[in-house]
Amino acid sequence: MGFRKDERVYIFICIKELNPMIHKYLFILVLSLISICNSCAFENREELVFDDSLDTWGETTEIEPEFYAAEDVSPEAIALTKQYYKIAAENWGNYGPLEFWLVGKNEDAASKLDKEYCALRTQKSPGIPAEHCIxxxxxxxxxxxxxxxxxxxxxxxxxxxSGFLITMASKNPSPTEDDYKPVLLHEYFHVYQQAHIYTRDESEREELAKKNPWWLEGGAEYMGQLLYSKQEGVKGGYFKEVMEWKLQSIKDLRKGQRIEDIPYGPDARLAYDLGTWFIAFLIHKSSEEAYRVDFFQDLNDLGFEESFKKNFGSSSEAMLDEFHEVFLSMSNQEKLAILPQ
Ligand SMILES: [Zn+2]
Incomplete structure (x- = not known):
């Protein structure tokens, strides 16, 4: 048939680390999966023709997401997911179409949910053979x-x-752990980022989104953790603690290694942690509005580099130079001082 069996999901690795500053026990930092190569499994197929006048990609919508859950997912977990989706959408805009898929720990229930998922895929995209999904x-x-x-x-x-699917599992983190909440916000920020890229062409999307994780992951992690830190019940100083912990990755950066050159893989954690710091640095040099709103608003029309220059006042290369050569060699105290209070 010419289809690849695997959807080539690029794994952003579940990172388990000891974090004595935040939790006493094993703490799971950031877990995220994103299917970047979203069309490569279909590349031997004929391209479809789309009527772009009907295309509402990138526009905020009143339409609520769809929620699907495996039988063993608790009503509390579903309610929590809805609550945090709402927080994200109220702060960053409601983008879609969006589906949430909540998976429990029971494999039979997950398998049943898979069948429901594939039936829905076939219904929404009739041209895609069912076996590809299964x-x-x-x-x-x-x-x-x-x-x-x-x-x-x-x-x-x-x-x-066209649309977004967020999958939330029931461990790493579990919905009963606080980490579930910033992870959900992190995933939704990926929706926001991708909603601001209109093209269906894979390589054009990659050019606008950047292939390596530093940019998208750094942004999702920064915005997700920052928004979480502002929620009721989150202890004061949470954001600073998380950011301070991420500074530990600096020591693992090899001499001359730069975050923008790190692909998904064994070193991805460095790109996640220091990419988050790059966004903090960028926002410190400009503003949260310049990053979160203006850059993404201009991205589609101007392209990555021109939007970067327009909204941050220098080329991405110059900014990355300064980040590596100046900012990363400052003391931790000086670094932490740039964070929003
Ligand atoms: Zn992510």
Whole structure:
């Protein structure tokens, strides 16, 4: 058939680390999966023709997301997911179409949810053969076994339906852990980022989003943790603690290694942590508005580099130079001083 079995989901790795500053025990930092290569499994198919006048990609919508859950997911977990989705959408805008898929720990229930998922995919994109979905590599059974969270983006030339799918599993983190909340906000910020890129062309999307994790992950992690830190019940100083912990990755950066050159893989954690710091640095040099609103507003028309220059006042290369050469060698105290109070 010429289809690849695997959806080539790029794994952003579940990172388990000891974090004595925040938790006494094993703490799971950031878990995220994103399907970047969202159309590569279909590349031998003929491209569809789209009527772009009907295309509302990137516009905020009144339409609520759809929520689907495996049988063993508790009503409390579903309610918490809805509550945090609402917080994200109220702060950053409601983008869609969006589906939430909540997976529990029971593999049979996850398998049943997989069937429901594939039936819906076929219904929304009739041109996609059902076996492609059923045989996909990272399915809900994997989520039941391994946990984590992820965004799967569907926006390509081969599927009728464009949209976002956020999967939240029931461990790493569990909905009963506080970490579930910033992880959910992190995933939703990926929706926000991807909603601001209109093209269906894979390589054009990659150019606008940047292929390596420093940019998208740094932004999602910064915005997700910052928004979480402002929620009721979150202890004062939370954001600073999380950011301070991320500074530990500096020592693992090899001499001359730069965050923008780190791909998904063994070193991705460095790109996550220091990418988050790069966004903090960028916002310190400009403003949160310049990053979160203006850059993304101009991204589609101007492209990454021109939007960067317009909104941050220098080329991305010059900013990355300063980040590596000046900012990273400052004391931790000086670094932490740039964070919003
Ligand atoms: Zn992510």
């Amino acid at each position: 045989n996909r590599g990272h399915n809900f059974v994997t989520y039941a076994k391994e946990g984590n969270a992820g965004l799967n983006l569907r926006r390509n030339n081969y599927e009728e339906w």
